Amino acid sequence: MAPKPRILLVEDESGIADTLQYVLATDGFTPVWCSTAEEAMRQFQAEPPALAVLDVGLPDMNGFELFRRLQALPGGSQVPMVFLTARSDEIDRVVGLELGADDYIAKPFSPRELVARVRTILRRSSRVNSAAVPAPVLPTPAVSAPAIWLLDEERRQIRFYGRLLELSRFEYGVLRMLVQKPGRVFTRDELLLTVWGDDNDSFDRTVDAHIKTLRAKLKLVAPALEPIRTLRGTGYALSEALPETIS
Ligand code: CA
Numbered sequence: 001m002a003p004k005p006r007i008l009l010v011e012d013e014s015g016i017a018d019t020l021q022y023v024l025a026t027d028g029f030t031p032v033w034c035s036t037a038e039e040a041m042r043q044f045q046a047e048p049p050a051l052a053v054l055d056v057g058l059p060d061m062n063g064f065e066l067f068r069r070l071q072a073l074p075g076g077s078q079v080p081m082v083f084l085t086a087r088s089d090e091i092d093r094v095v096g097l098e099l100g101a102d103d104y105i106a107k108p109f110s111p112r113e114l115v116a117r118v119r120t121i122l123r124r125s126s127r128v129n130s131a132a133v134p135a136p137v138l139p140t141p142a143v144s145a146p147a148i149w150l151l152d153e154e155r156r157q158i159r160f161y162g163r164l165l166e167l168s169r170f171e172y173g174v175l176r177m178l179v180q181k182p183g184r185v186f187t188r189d190e191l192l193l194t195v196w197g198d199d200n201d202s203f204d205r206t207v208d209a210h211i212k213t214l215r216a217k218l219k220l221v222a223p224a225l226e227p228i229r230t231l232r233g234t235g236y237a238l239s240e241a242l243p244e245t246i247s
Contacts, residue, residue, distance in 0.1 A: 004030040005050035005122060010040040010066065011084065012059050016107070018154070020053070023111040026147055029118070037061035041069060048075040051102075051122055053114070056085035067101060080121045084109075112162045148242050149179045161246050163221045170195055171214050174207070178228065178238040187235040211236055222246045 007024050011017045012035045021031040032049060034040040037058050044052070052070060056063035063083055070076045080102040102121045105114055150159035156172055158165050158179060167175065173195035177186055188207045196206065211228060218227050225246070229237045 004028055006030045006032055006047070007118060008040060008043060008049035008052040009033045010035075010037065010053065010058065010063070011055040012036065012057075013055075016055075016084075019111050019152075020114065022152065023115050023150070024118070026150060027115050027119070029115075035059075037063075037066040037069075040066060041073070044070055044073055044076070044079075048073070048079050050079070051118055051125075052079055052081045053118070054081055054083055054101075056083055071100070080125045082114075082117065082121065084114075112159070148244065149182075149238075151176060151179050160218055160221050160227070165217055165221070167214070167217065168210075170210050171217070174210050175214055178236065182238040183240045185231050185235050185237045191235070207236075 007029045009017060009020055009024070009031050011020070011033070014035070017033050017035070021033055024031040029050075032043055034043055037060050040052075040054075043049075054063040054066055054070075058066065061069075063085070067081055067083070070079070070081065082103040082105060083101050084105050084107060086107040102125070103117050105117065147159075148161060150162075152158070153176070158167065158172065158175055165175075174191055177191060177194060178184075191207050211230075215226075215228055218225070225239075225242060227239050227242060229239050231237060
């Protein structure tokens with residue numbers, strides 16, 4: 001198996017960094033998070049990453065300056081770099097791209113979108129590198145499709161083919177259990193006990209009702225698929241036969 005491409009993530013807001021690290025790791029990358037420019041330069045010197053994501057507003061230096069300095073380090077000009085910025089004005093975009101950044105992403109952004117762009121840039125740059133120079137060639141970026149399910153327990157969110165599902169507390173609880181073990185059959189009792197707790201006065205049909213609304217929400221994303229299987233008389237399981245992508 002090819003080594004996972006290392007992505008240097010320079011971002012001082014830990015909330016954003018956490019989300020990005022999670023999504024990158026889920027997608028087959030190795031994120032390396034630094035919250036300051038100084039730390040980023042150290043990391044970069046220790047081992048240049050496959051790609052760097054630079055926040056423009058850093059505490060010790062702006063991202064543009066950091067970009068210039070990283071470019072000047074050994075191997076720096078070969079590493080694709082993407083700017084992240086909270087400021088939505090065009091100046092940042094123009095400055096970033098004129099400096100030679102590979103892309104620019106304005107906050108707020110979807111983590112999925114960022115990962116998709118990282119993937120595209122890496123694919124593009126590994127093609128260019130392998131055509132121009134025989135070695136070294138960047139490690140092959142992971143080309144797996146976006147995860148079918150993405151569970152973010154900290155935010156209590158679930159994405160289905162990249163789309164964020166709007167779930168009630170109990171819908172989230174049920175789907176979370178299924179997503180954690182695709183194919184595993186959960187009985188109604190198990191779901192009731194775990195999601196609703198044992199002091200509930202709910203019934204089997206409570207589970208059925210939530211499965212029904214969940215299915216409706218999943219249909220909005222993928223109308224042709226049946227992600228939740230019913231095992232008559234037993235319970236429910238997440239289908240393991242879903243396509244990797246939907247059109
Ligand atoms: Ca910042």
